[in-house]
Amino acid sequence: TMAVRVPRRLLSSPFHSRPLPLLHHRFSTGSGKKVYLGAIDQGTSSTRFIVFDGELNPVASHQIPVKQSFPHPGWADMDANEIFASVNICAEAALEEAGIKGSDLAAVGVTNQRETTIVWDKNTGEPLAPAMLWFDDRTKPLCNKLTEDLGGDPQCLQKESGLRINPYFSAFKLRWLMENNSKVKQAIESGAAAFGTVESFLVWKLTEGDKYITDCTNASRTMLMDLNSLEWSENLCQTLGIPMNKGLLPEKILANAHPDAYGVVNVKGPLNGVRICGSIGDQQSALVGQGCFQKGQLKNTFGTGQFLLLNTGTECVLSEQGLLSTIGYKMGPEADTHFAVEGAVAISGVGLKWMVESLKFGDSPKDIVNLAESVKSTKGLYFVPAFSGLMAPHWRPDARGIMIGWTHYHGRAHLCRALVEALCFQCRDVVSAMGVKPEIIKVDGGVAQSDFTMQLLADLTEITVERPKIIETTAAGAAIVAGIGVGHWKGIEDLKRDTETTATRFQPNPEAEAEWRHGRWLKAVERCIRWEDHHFGGDYEE
Secondary structure, eight states: OBOOOOOOOOOOOSSOSSOOOOOOEEEOOTTOOOOEEEEEEEOSSEEEEEEEETTSOEEEEEEEEOOOBOSSTTOOEEOHHHHHHHHHHHHHHHHHHHTOOGGGEEEEEEEEOSSOBEEEETTTOOBSSOEEOTTOOTTHHHHHHHHHHTTSOTTTTHHHHSOOSOTTSHHHHHHHHHHHOHHHHHHHHHTOEEEEOHHHHHHHHHTTTSOOEEEHHHHTTTTOEETTTTEEOHHHHHHHTOOSSSSOSOSEEEOSBOSSTTOBOOSSSTTTTOBEEEEEEHHHHHHHHTTOOSTTOEEEEESSSEEEEEEEETOOBOOSSSOEEEEEEOOSTTSOOEEEEEEEESOSHHHHHHHHHTSOOOSSHHHHHHHHHTSSOOTTOEEEOOBTBBOTTTOBTTOOOEEEOOOTTOOHHHHHHHHHHHHHHHHHHHHHHHTSOOSEEEEESGGGGOHHHHHHHHHHHTSEEEEOSOSOHHHHHHHHHHHHHTTSSSSGGGEEEOOTTTOEEEOOOTTSOHHHHHHHHHHHHHHHSSOOOSOOSOSOOO
16 A cells, blocks of 8 residues: 555435436447346435447336334434345336346346445344444444544554545444444344445345355445455454454455455345346446546545546555545456545435525425525635534544524525535535646536536536536446446446546536635534534443
8 A cells, every 4th residue: 555645635316206218329249149137226215227239228117215213313224124125126126117127137237325334144034234324423422432542543544445534434333323322232242243344244134144245445434454465454353453353354354346256136026047247336336337447546435425536547546635545446356456545425415405494495406406506605604514523634523514604685596505615615625625726527327417506516616517427327337347247347547438428418507616615614613613512312222
């Protein structure tokens, strides 16, 4: 690992009900036999299954929402059984729409919300606690104490893990469950507990417990994997209080594409008998789906949150400016590991959803964007949506949401525009922390389908924004790793794209006063930190 100083720097679409057509691709398809690939795309707000043909064109898809619960301020849960059930529901409907059977699929790939933590009983397959979502921050006191015990530097484990001590990562969620949930504690002591992120749980359930694995992109988000060896780290596990001798961790950390190590679907249902040939975390999957295979290429996915990944090639770059080092992709057991620098922002589409569900400003996220577009400016109103603290590049779990600049003049449309502008300012913060100004920001995800929002992004970042014809690239990434794993493609060198006539570009407006407005945004950020010093809602109830 080379430490380099870096200076400061798929969800369902809320704007379209059906997936857009993919970019045109030119692939080597071998014998010419009709090939189908399945993609399981399990996200924070929904689950999808998409059937692709051998040239990565979508044939059929089905999507359903999955419920979240927020039992206390800062907490965010999901029912793991509902997650698994949603996969089979979506697969059955998509296959029916495509007019094919599961046996017609060459392989299936999995992509998933990362960091979300599930602990289940190996004997029964039943979850022992609700899944703790990636943006849950109930572990903040635990993280604060650990940081203090280790000398006060939250980046003290960065060289080995690429990450910083923060509630975002799975290890702390697991540790919290160990300390606060008696079922989890007892199961770990008896050796019956299995811990995993969403893809581990799904593969375990699909193979009926035959494969207890994870992939290197998801494992790199637990804070328990050594970025150099791609193995569980004894040092990290010991430091974070996670036992390695109880069979608690997945047995293998796999490359994203693999011909057989992910197993075959054994459970009864629409996918029975189908080979699982790939798994990749959702943001890395979008990096692959966007075709960001060259060092220096950048993508930003506007999903529940906002995730910027910069391909750093085969070099693991360690940031000193609040960004994360992570695995980008590894397309086979003998393939090179490609790394990325990442900036993760908690609030994007979920902020629009909050305005719909909590503030009742409209019936859909599109209504919020339409309201935002109805006014020409916020008239000095700034909104920092730090609902669960601030993530990259600020990393302030003590921050909370703030609206500043209110006057009698302001109405709901100004508030909506302030939120949309906040999404753009947060992107600018992360790009600034990367230390390089890319020529293009490639965007995808539901929010990216709004022309207004993407033009505002170009204006406020002062960078050209490029949106491919397919917005939901995450599922395409899952199909790619499955296709490489099953041997349909030899590797990324077989993936050739023609994007010249299919991408929409948004050029920045030099008269947008972006620098001045960003300065005001940063003042608002300063005012929202050091706010929360404890959790509300009483003791944890199992």
